[in-house]
Amino acid sequence: MKDDFEMQNPLKPSTPASRLPDFSAIKPKDVLPALEELLQDYHRGIETRLASGRKNGWTLVESEASWADELSRAWSPVSHLNSVAGNEKLRKAYNAGLKRLTRHENWRQHHQGIYQAYYDLRHSPEFKSLSPVQQRIVDLELREFHLAGVDLSDKAKKKYRKLVMRLSKLGSKFSENLIDATQAWTLHLEDRTRLEGLPRAELNMLKGIARQHKTQGWMVDLSAPSFQAVMTHGEDRELRREVYTAFVTRASDQGQKPGQWDNMPLIEEMLSLRHRLARLLGFDNYVEYALERRMAETPGSVLDFLHSLAEQARSAAQEQYGALQDFARSQGAMLPLEAWDIAYWSERYRQAELHLSDEELKPYFPLDRMLDALFFTTERLFGVSLSADSSVSTWHPDVRFFWLEDHEGRRFAGLYMDLFTRKHKRSGAWMDVCLSRRKLEAGEQLPVAYLNCNFSPPTVEQPCLMTHDDVETLFHEFGHCLHHTLTEVEWPQINGINSVEWDAVELPSQLMEYWGWDDEVLSRFAHHYQDDKPMPADLKNRLLRSRNFQKALFLVRQLEYALCDFRLHLEYNPEAPVNPLAILDQVRSEISVVPVPEWNRFLNSFSHIFGGGYSAGYYSYLWAEQLAADAWGRFHEEGALESETGEALRREILSVGASRPAMESFIAFRGRPPEPAPLLESYGLL
Ligand SMILES: [Zn+2]
Known part of the structure; x- marks a missing residue:
């Protein structure tokens, strides 16, 4: 017993x-x-x-x-x-x-x-x-x-094992440092004078943070919603500078606690060990090794892809930045704009051009309505419905659990949603696998996913109201969850998102974002949380116009991250290791448009590539975005909510997991290999 x-x-x-x-x-x-x-x-x-x-x-x-x-x-x-x-x-x-x-x-x-x-x-x-x-x-x-080096000598295998163990430890330590450094900084404000410009919801959120710390007044911390609230709305330039500085110097040799939790030695060691690992396995560098598991075949094809995008985007981005500066000057801003001014003036400029503010939009995006929108889209495209089950055990009262059901009401998958920001919760938004589909002796193990976001929680006064960015994030993560839960492959090794090429795994998630912009979805669900009136046509038009507003600037930033990551791993030379910051500087001088202060330590919090699985793979976001833009093209041609197209997507891409190469799945859905034009078009660059 x-x-x-x-x-x-x-x-x-x-x-x-x-x-x-x-x-x-x-x-x-x-x-x-x-x-x-x-x-x-x-x-x-x-x-x-x-x-x-x-x-x-x-x-x-x-x-x-x-x-x-x-x-x-x-x-x-x-x-x-x-x-x-x-x-x-x-x-x-x-x-x-x-x-x-x-x-x-x-x-x-081994x-x-x-x-x-x-x-x-x-x-x-x-x-x-x-x-x-x-x-x-x-x-x-x-x-x-x-x-994994099964062909290596025993001695080399031992080396390999040591490298892998050490790398895994360094990755964890990187994330821990970042969490500790993020949580160590707060700014307590006893009155509101320095928070001029912040809308009521943002002020309430900062009040909530103060309450969590058992104090009165307002508190700014380095969680994403708090950081963004100050950067986007705070009129106090000095406050913006202070918060920006704290945020971009986390876990580094700069800022308020220089050297404490510094991630740079970890970054240098990781780059060196990754290179050694690749060499040990017979590759020239870590990129060559990483591409073995990717849809992109050679380093050259990735560099060509990124450089040609940069070429198309840079002049548009320069123009957009020029327009932003002109606008700020006309409003009496001191030039040049500093890094902590960009989000603030972008928001002012966006308001002036489009008369569109998050504050005007948010009442039309209450969380529950947006969940309805998501579920409606899923039902129309795939004939799948979701039903809540409060009897399932979770880790926090805010977490909801849903069963996914087919036409006949048969449960075939499950989904946890943990949507609000909280102390001791990782920042950002992500999906993870809870259970994979598998045949058991006593029936079947259903696929189950976790969907995690960090939206501002509801307050006593109002429900959770989302920005449109939040709506996109929700649809994005849900796309990952669909990829995992709609699988029809019964082998966990290759079903759902398991073993799907890294640079193709964002296809379903980025594709799903398009429905967050779809006219019919918005008309049906973007209703005011108080009186349920649909979003006025004029507001909706301005929202749709905002989609490409200043978008080349965003694209250039993504290219900067992608190229920096790729080059750090491609060019690493153990004989003469270059300071990672120098490579970042080179990339910035080649393609960046917005100036960044010399003490910015963005790399030290670049968890995607040092604390997560995106090493030599940040380009994957853009790569998959190209696939998504092109796949959306078919919905654009046949109808955004056309169930036959939805079925084809499910059959050829969502249900097959890694049971065949991603390129084959894409071609099966689209009828041809991916083309770049739809991506450029989606950024308004054609
Ligand atoms: Zn994603």
């Missing part, structure tokens, strides 16, 4: 039939014991299978899928909680778990016996009898074995 502790451990496989995590029951002390037991099952299972002398073939692939999925089912809620409801104890358990899992990954990737079993299967008559999807799983696994 199991002891009490074991019976209570909610991360064990025996627990509930729905297989959803019991969040209210998960404790940091459960993490390691659950992982240890699952890993033991995995390792023992492998050794028994390999020692039996029987031919393993496809059955081994099946067993591995099951062991690996049980592990990820236990780990996913832990890693998720660490991002949305972190505390010191959980962070410790998370780090210990991560270390244990990385060790396991290395064990598995296991000659497992590799041999896949290799034998690939070269056996059985392989020909497998379905194309099964064959692809075997091929992708073999590719991963090679990329």
Whole structure:
């Protein structure tokens, strides 16, 4: 009989039939014991299978899928909680778990016996009898074995393992430093004089932050909504400078606490170790290694793509910046504009040109209505509806859970939505996998996703009112969730978003954003939260016109991030490592239009490439944006809410996951390879 502790451990496989995590029951002390037991099952299972002398073939692939999925089912809620409801104890358990899992990954990737079993299967008559999807799983696994250095000597393998462990630790430390540095800075204001210009909702939010810190008045912190409120609306230039400085010097050698939580040594070490890792595996540099798993085939094709966009965008961006300066001067601003003036004057300029302010728009975008809009779009395009279930255990009272149901009301997937900003929650918006679709002996494990945003929470006076950017963000993350939940592939290795090429994985999310701009969707759902009146036509037109307003400036900034990331990883030279800031400066002098202060330490908080999975891959956003703009072209031609086009999207892209290369899926949907014109058009550059 199991002891009490074991019976209570909610991360064990025996627990509930729905297989959803019991969040209210998960404790940091459960993490390691659950992982240890699952890993033991995995390792023992492998050794028994390999020692039996029987031919393993496809059955081994099946067993591995099951062991690996049980592990990820236990780990996913832990890693998720660490991002949305972190505390010191959980962070410790998370780090210990991560270390244990990385060790396991290395064990598995370098296991000659497992590799041999896949290799034998690939070269056996059985392989020909497998379905194309099964064959692809075997091929992708073999590719991963090679990329993990299965062919290396024992000594080199040891080196490889050390590098991977160290890189994983550095990535975690980078994120921790950033969270700590972000939380360490606040500015308490006892009266409102310095907050002149901030709309009421923003003031209320800052009041809320003060209350969270158990104090009166207003408090500015470095969470995204608070930062943006001051940068966009604050008339006090000195206040903007102060907040900007704190924000862009987080975790660096600059700012209020120079050197504390400094991420630059970590960045330098990561670049060096990534390069060594790539060389060890026989690649010239880290970019060559990274592209093995991407849709883009060569570094040249990515550089060409980025440079040709930059060429098209830069002069438009210069023009737009000139217009912004002219406007600011005409309003009595001191020139030159500084980095902390840009968002403020852009908003003034936007208001003057379009008479459009977030404050005018937000009452038309109450969160619940926008969820209705999202669900309506999903129903029309895919015949899928969502129904809330408050009985499912979550990690915070604000979190909602939904089942996805087909025409007949059959539940086939689930979705958690955690939408409001909170203390101890990671900033930004992101989607993550909770469960992957998989056949079980007792039926089927349904795919379940987490959708996370950081919108301003409702106040006593009003519901959560969104900016249109927030609406786009919601649609974007929901697109990722659809990609994961509409999968029809039953193998977790390659279903949903699993194993999809990094530079294609943003296709569904960026495509989904287009419905946040669709005329019919807006007409039906963008209604005033108080009297339910639809958005006036004139306001809607101004909103639609705003879509490309000053957009080349935005594009140039994205190109700056993408090129900087790509070049940092492509040009790294261990003989003469260049200061990463120097490369950033070079990129900026080539393509940037808006001046940035010399002490800006943007790289130190560039979590995408140093704390997340986008290293040598930030270009993916633009790459996928090209795919999305082109895919939207078909909806534009056939009808934005045309169910046949929706079905085609589901059939050719959303449901297939990585069961075939992304390029094939794109061509199956669009009838041809992607073209750049629709992207340029979407930025108003044609
Ligand atoms: Zn995304």
